[in-house]
Amino acid sequence: MNKNAFRQLSYGVYVVSTWDKGRATGCTANSVMQITSDPATIAVSINHDNYTNGCIQETGKFAISILGEHSDPGIIGTFGFRSGRDHSKFDGTEQLLKSFLPVVADACAYLVCEVVNRMETSTHTVFLGKVLDADMLKDDTPMTYAYYHNVIKGKSPKNAPTYIAE
Numbered sequence: 001m002n003k004n005a006f007r008q009l010s011y012g013v014y015v016v017s018t019w020d021k022g023r024a025t026g027c028t029a030n031s032v033m034q035i036t037s038d039p040a041t042i043a044v045s046i047n048h049d050n051y052t053n054g055c056i057q058e059t060g061k062f063a064i065s066i067l068g069e070h071s072d073p074g075i076i077g078t079f080g081f082r083s084g085r086d087h088s089k090f091d092g093t094e095q096l097l098k099s100f101l102p103v104v105a106d107a108c109a110y111l112v113c114e115v116v117n118r119m120e121t122s123t124h125t126v127f128l129g130k131v132l133d134a135d136m137l138k139d140d141t142p143m144t145y146a147y148y149h150n151v152i153k154g155k156s157p158k159n160a161p162t163y164i165a166e
C-alpha cells in the first residue's frame with residue numbers, strides 16, 4: 001500500500017474542546033467533517049489515549065474552533081502536543097463561552113455540538129455531533145492541513161489519524 005495516497009486527502013485544522021469537570025480542555029484535530037446539513041451533523045475522530053476523548057464521553061458535548069491562516073500557530077502546538085491530563089491548555093489561550101462550551105477566541109468560526117452517536121475503531125472514537133450553535137468569529141481564510149504542513153511547517157503527532165511513521 002502506498003501511504004502517500006493518504007496525503008492527498010484534504011482537511012482543515014481545528015481545536016475540539018469540551019469541559020473537564022468545570023475546566024476547559026481540548027485538542028487539535030484535523031479529522032473533522034460535515035456529514036449532513038439538515039439536521040446539521042459533524043463527525044470527528046479522537047484517539048482513545050487523548051484526554052479529550054473521555055471528557056467528551058462524560059459531557060456528551062464538544063465544540064469545534066475552526067482555525068484560520070492568521071490564528072496563532074502556537075495554539076496548534078499547545079492543543080496538539082500537550083495533554084489536558086497535566087496541562088490547562090486554555091490558561092494561555094483566550095477563550096469564549098458559546099452555548100455553554102469553551103471555544104478558542106483566535107479562530108475564524110466555531111460549532112457547538114451534542115454527541116448523538118459514536119463509533120469505535122481500534123484506536124479512535126468517531127463522535128457524531130448534532131450542531132446546536134455555529135457562528136463566524138473573524139474574517140480569515142480557514143487553515144487547511146496542507147497550509148499547516150507546507151507554510152507553517154507543522155508536524156502531526158502519533159495520535160493524529162493522519163500520522164505516518166517516517
Ligand SMILES: Cc1cc2nc3c(=O)[nH]c(=O)nc-3n(C[C@H](O)[C@H](O)[C@H](O)COP(=O)(O)O)c2cc1C
Pocket residue numbers: 013025026027028029030031032045046047049050051052053076077079080081082083084085148154155156157159160161
Ligand atoms: C495538526 C494536528 C492534527 C491532529 N489531529 C488529530 C485528530 O484528528 N484526532 C486525534 O485524536 N488527535 C489529533 N491530533 C493529536 C492531538 O491533538 C494530541 O494527541 C493532543 O496532545 C491530545 O491532547 P489531550 O490529551 O489533551 O486530549 C492532532 C495533532 C495535530 C498537531
